[in-house]
Amino acid sequence: MAITLQQIADLAGVSRGTVDRALNNRGRIKPEVEQRIKKIAKDVGYKPSRAGRALAMAKKNIKIGVILQLAQTPFMKDVLIGLKAAKLEAESFGASVKIHKINGVNPTEVIQIMEKMKSEKFNGIALSPSQDNLLIKLIDKFSQEYNIPIITFNSDLENTARLCFIGQNAVKSGQTAAGLMGEITNGQGQIIIISGHEENPSLQQRADGFNREISISYPQINNLGIRYAYDDDWVAEKITDEILDKYPNLKGIYITGSGVLGVCKSLQKANKIKDIKIIANDFINDNIQLLSNGTINFLIGQDAYTQGYQSIMLLFYKLFDNKNPDSKFAYTDIVIKNRFNI
Structure with missing residues (x-):
């Protein structure tokens, strides 16, 4: 049988309203x-009813906005799956969630959407910035x-x-690579x-971590630097063609x-698959x-689903329960895969 607020009040010696x-x-x-x-509620396993939470959420009229840049990329499409799952969950409690997708990197459009969300009285925003x-x-x-x-x-x-x-x-990911x-x-x-876009902080941090670790741990490696393909396979192919022509011993x-x-x-x-290592x-x-x-x-993973799901749910907890995230950084696991453990 579910524990009620009145039972907690009786145990604490206070009124139901105080609980x-x-x-x-x-x-x-x-x-x-x-x-x-709160300790008594935790000890007795109290969980607020779904209906009660939905009613309370409806009274608060909480609106969460999401701005997803690089939405056309395969990875961000996986992030979107997590966003949509969290949207369904938050909306089942009476919140409303609106997801804006931007192809490519466009900070001007991000700013415009943020200003519009403010005018429409959104209470919190999750975004992938540049x-x-x-x-x-x-x-x-x-x-x-x-x-x-x-x-x-x-x-x-x-x-x-930002909240978190x-x-x-990304730096540790680059060091791992x-x-x-x-x-x-x-x-x-x-x-x-x-790399992709120079304005993408995550990609820049990966490159920084990679460059730093190579210079410290592998000084005999000749690091030729970085080229930008702007998350475009055609551009990446042409850049690689030029690199292979210029550096045949890569x-x-x-x-x-x-x-x-x-x-x-x-x-x-170029028939170089066996000659050149790819991470x-x-x-x-x-x-x-x-x-x-x-x-x-090797592939290095970063848990796309969790990034999308948690970005909405942590805002949900903040706006509904005034619960701050446990840390300013909610890092996802760095996972390494090769062809034997994929």
């Missing part, structure tokens, strides 16, 4: 009393002046007043990075984001197939 205020963080109660009530000074200032303004909490996911703008970041520790690259090339030869390529199909197509044309990111279908057939040596 309601304590469990819903509504104030007007002594801190020590609130703590005692490096842009105006966007940085606006995140701070929303968080501090408008009291509209912002959660970033997939990529982060760390030095802002959900995603991979460097360690793998150093081992499979025996710490020798020429390597290069192919030993490794680290792909920080999208463009994997283009790189691999170039290698196949890429994300467990999307095309990448898994290339890993399985030996074209890619």
Whole structure:
């Protein structure tokens, strides 16, 4: 039988209204009393009813907005699956969630959508940001002046007043890739990075972590730097064609984001699959197939579903229960796959 608020009130020696205020963080109660009530509720396994939560949510009229950049990329399509699952869950409690998709990187459009959400009285926003000074200032303004909490996911703008970041520790991911690259090339030869958009903070942090670890741990490797393919397979293919022509003895390529199909197509044309080691990111279908057939040596995963799902749900908890995330950084696991454990 479910525990009721009145039963908790009887155990705590307070009124039912006091229990309601304590469990819903509504104030007007002594801190020590609130703590005692919450401990009793936890000890007896109290769970608020779904109907009750939905009614309370309807009264609050909570609106959550999501802005998803690079929506056309395979990885972000997986993030969208998590977003849609969280949208269904939050809306089942009476909240409303609106997801805006942007193809490519367009901070101007992000800013326009944020301003529109403010005018439409959205209570919180989750977004995948890009490096842009105006966007940085606006995140701070929303968080501090408008009291509209912002959660970033997939990529982060760390030095802002955002509530928290959900995603991979990109620097450590890059360091992980460097360690793998150093081992499979025996710490020798020429390597290069192919990245997406220069404005994507996550991709830049991966490259920074990779470069730093290569220089420290594998000084005999000749790191040729970074090229940008803008998450476009055709551009990635043409860049790789040029690289192979200029550096015929290339030993490794680290792909920080999208463009994997283009790189691999170039290698196949040049008959270089067995000669050049490839480390890429994300467990999307095309990448898994290339890993399985030996074209890619390693894939590094970052849990797309969780990034999407948690970005909405943490806002939900904040707006409904006034519960802050446990940390400013909700890092997802860094998972390494090769063709034997995919």
